[in-house]
Amino acid sequence: MPPLTVRYVELPSPGPPGCLAWEEALLEAVNDGAEEVLWFWESPVPFVVVGYGQRRAVESRLDACAALGIPVLRRCSGGGTVLQGPGCLNYGLALRLDPGGELDTITGTNRAVLSRVARALGPLIGVPVSMEGHTDLTRTGPDGSPRKFSGNAQRRCRNALMVHGTLLIALDLDLLDQVLPAPSWEPTYRAGRTHRDFLINTGLDREAVRAALKAEWGVGQPLDPLPWDRQRQAMADRFGHEEWHGRR
Numbered sequence: 001m002p003p004l005t006v007r008y009v010e011l012p013s014p015g016p017p018g019c020l021a022w023e024e025a026l027l028e029a030v031n032d033g034a035e036e037v038l039w040f041w042e043s044p045v046p047f048v049v050v051g052y053g054q055r056r057a058v059e060s061r062l063d064a065c066a067a068l069g070i071p072v073l074r075r076c077s078g079g080g081t082v083l084q085g086p087g088c089l090n091y092g093l094a095l096r097l098d099p100g101g102e103l104d105t106i107t108g109t110n111r112a113v114l115s116r117v118a119r120a121l122g123p124l125i126g127v128p129v130s131m132e133g134h135t136d137l138t139r140t141g142p143d144g145s146p147r148k149f150s151g152n153a154q155r156r157c158r159n160a161l162m163v164h165g166t167l168l169i170a171l172d173l174d175l176l177d178q179v180l181p182a183p184s185w186e187p188t189y190r191a192g193r194t195h196r197d198f199l200i201n202t203g204l205d206r207e208a209v210r211a212a213l214k215a216e217w218g219v220g221q222p223l224d225p226l227p228w229d230r231q232r233q234a235m236a237d238r239f240g241h242e243e244w245h246g247r248r
Helices: 016-031 062-068 106-125 173-179 206-216 228-239
Strands: 007-010 037-041 047-050 072-074 082-084 088-096 130-132 136-140 146-156 160-168
Touching (some): 082 088, 106 130, 106 206
Parallel strands (some): 007 037
Antiparallel strands (some): 088 160, 146 160
16 A cells, blocks of 8 residues: 555544544545545443444343443444443544555455554554454464454445544453353454453553554644534434434
């Protein structure tokens, strides 16, 4: 993938549905010709988010989530179900499609983007970072097995795509097994492990992570103005309604 210079934004924090709406808004802006952009966000409260086509009742423990006051929401991209909240730093990239280039296919995009994320974070983590199961970034755990610290997903439009992912900094991993069952599909390298035994926090400094990824993607000026109208429309059309989140 050639060097890029992208804009940057720290997403406003209008609550969990609003953050999901922001990601769609930024992707659609780039799809319509806006400059490419890198963003970060971290939710101050826990919530579960399922992939676009997943069933909430299968991929989450709805009763436990309700008892704990944890909403179960739906994002616009594919991928698996994750727990969001304090200690889970999210990044996203909206990039223009490159016909015939590395971003022309789902597999090529995963390889191109995640290899750069791994390259940026490897020196901070201090041990080799590997890509497993197509969309996961891992490091070796205390028992020598690969432990996942980042899951990633895509959404592709006509002229642009989004790759976004979670980076486990200090997430409450014990909460995971309370609110999420074993996933309906898992990569071979997971080998049936529980969430607690499969995932690992990196303990990285958030500002160091931001700086490393911004340097990797050649971040230039902050994004200004933000596409507030698009975000509000996404909330009005989808993310602000239980019908969207609970449609499956």
